[in-house]
Amino acid sequence: MRIPQTRMGRPHRLALLACCAALIASGGAAAQDYPNRSIRMVVAGAAGGASDTIARILAEKLPPLLGKPVVVENRPGAGTTLASELVANAPPDGYTIQFITNSHTINGALRKHLRYNPIGDFAAVTLLATQPNLIMVGKDVPAKTLTELVALARKEPGKLNFGSAGAGSASALAGELFKSVTGADLMHVPYQGGTPALVDALAGRVQVLFFPMIDMVQYVQNGRLRGLAITSQHRSPLVPDIPTNAEAGVPGIEAGAWYGIAVPGKTPAPVIARLNRAFVDVLKDPAIQEKLAATGSELIGSTPEYFARYMIDDIAHWERLVKEKPELAID
Structure with a gap:
């Protein structure tokens, strides 16, 4: 596991210090028997x-470490804001x-009228893993x-287009970042989710995709899509022949997925410390490492403080775009 570097300006450092101060002040009210029911x-x-x-890979391994079940609850919708709003308003007791x-930090940069503060209404637990994007083209694209x-x-x-999971999605922003850095003129075609975009790319109706490696590697390996680069600092063992974007001659377009754990502010x-220990310990399990490596993920297992800085920095990154x-x- 490794911790990537981040950069953060003074205003963001001050915001982080304020969040940490509130967190420390609330610590005295913690129940000593946490957890005493399912999470x-x-x-x-x-x-x-x-x-x-x-x-779900993680949730299966957490009960022995926490002593209670961890139940996954799916709340899709509204560009992931429904889930974030639910958690922001949940009791700050560690059971949600x-x-x-x-997507959480992208929403913080793009959406003007969120009904929650993407930083102030949350407390970071750990950055679990990062995952680079695969930049792929259809097999009929001459590049x-x-x-x-x-x-x-x-x-x-405007002749070539790129498909995304929808306006404001991570894949849409990755494509826009690519256009901004390179000056490439690609038409954006937003879909209602990543699957229809993938289907049209396989059918030749979409020429370019910027999607995380999970679920995409198979299409590159079987030749149905052509992988041109991964947006990472080093190559992936899953697709060792595909260069990083910097190796491919286009630095500055590093944009992929990341996964973490947060709780209500x-x-x-x-x-938070109890949850952090449990998740970091899970990531040390060889079976978990093997399963997550198969998704193209790079395991991190950070401190809460690091993850808080990471999210602030990510919002600032997308705000610049x-x-x-x-x-x-998005209004």
Whole structure:
């Protein structure tokens, strides 16, 4: 497991210090017998999706460490904001936790009227894992490398399109970041979820995808899609022949998925520490490591403080893109 580096400006550091101060102040109220009943883990994705898959892998191994069952509750909808709003308003007692993803911070950057504060209404527990995107093209697209894709998109503006899981989704933002950095002119085609975008890419109706590795590797391995790069600092053992985006000549487009655990704001510090220990210990289990490695995930297992900084930094990252492209903001 490793902890990636992050960068954070002074305003974000001050916000983090304020959150930490509130967290410490609330610690004295923690129940010493936590947990004494089952814990629900809220997942914004639908059953069988990428988030649900990883959440259930972890939930199966947590009861021996926590002494109580961890029950996965799927709350999809509204670009993952339904799940986040539920957790933000739940009692801060550690019995409602959220399997949180990068959609949470993307929403914090894009959506103008959230009914919760994506930082202040949550307390970080741990950053579990990161997962790079695969940049893929249909087999009929003539580009064989990432630089060839960029050149083709510049030469024939608007001819190529990229599919996403919907406006404001992580895959949509990854494509917009690619366009911003490279100057490639790709038309965005938003879908109601990642599956229909994938179906149209396999059928040749969509030319480019920017999706996390989980569930995508099989299509690259069987030749139905052509992988041009992964958005990571190093290659993946699942697709060792596919270069990183920097190796492929296009640095600065690192955008993938991440997975973590958060709880309602003002959850007592001892409860957060208890959850952190349990999740970090689960990630040390060889069987869990093997299962998550098979999804293309890189395990982290961070401290709560690190994950809090990570989320603040991620919001700032996407806010910079929205400032450059205000049309991406969602009312």
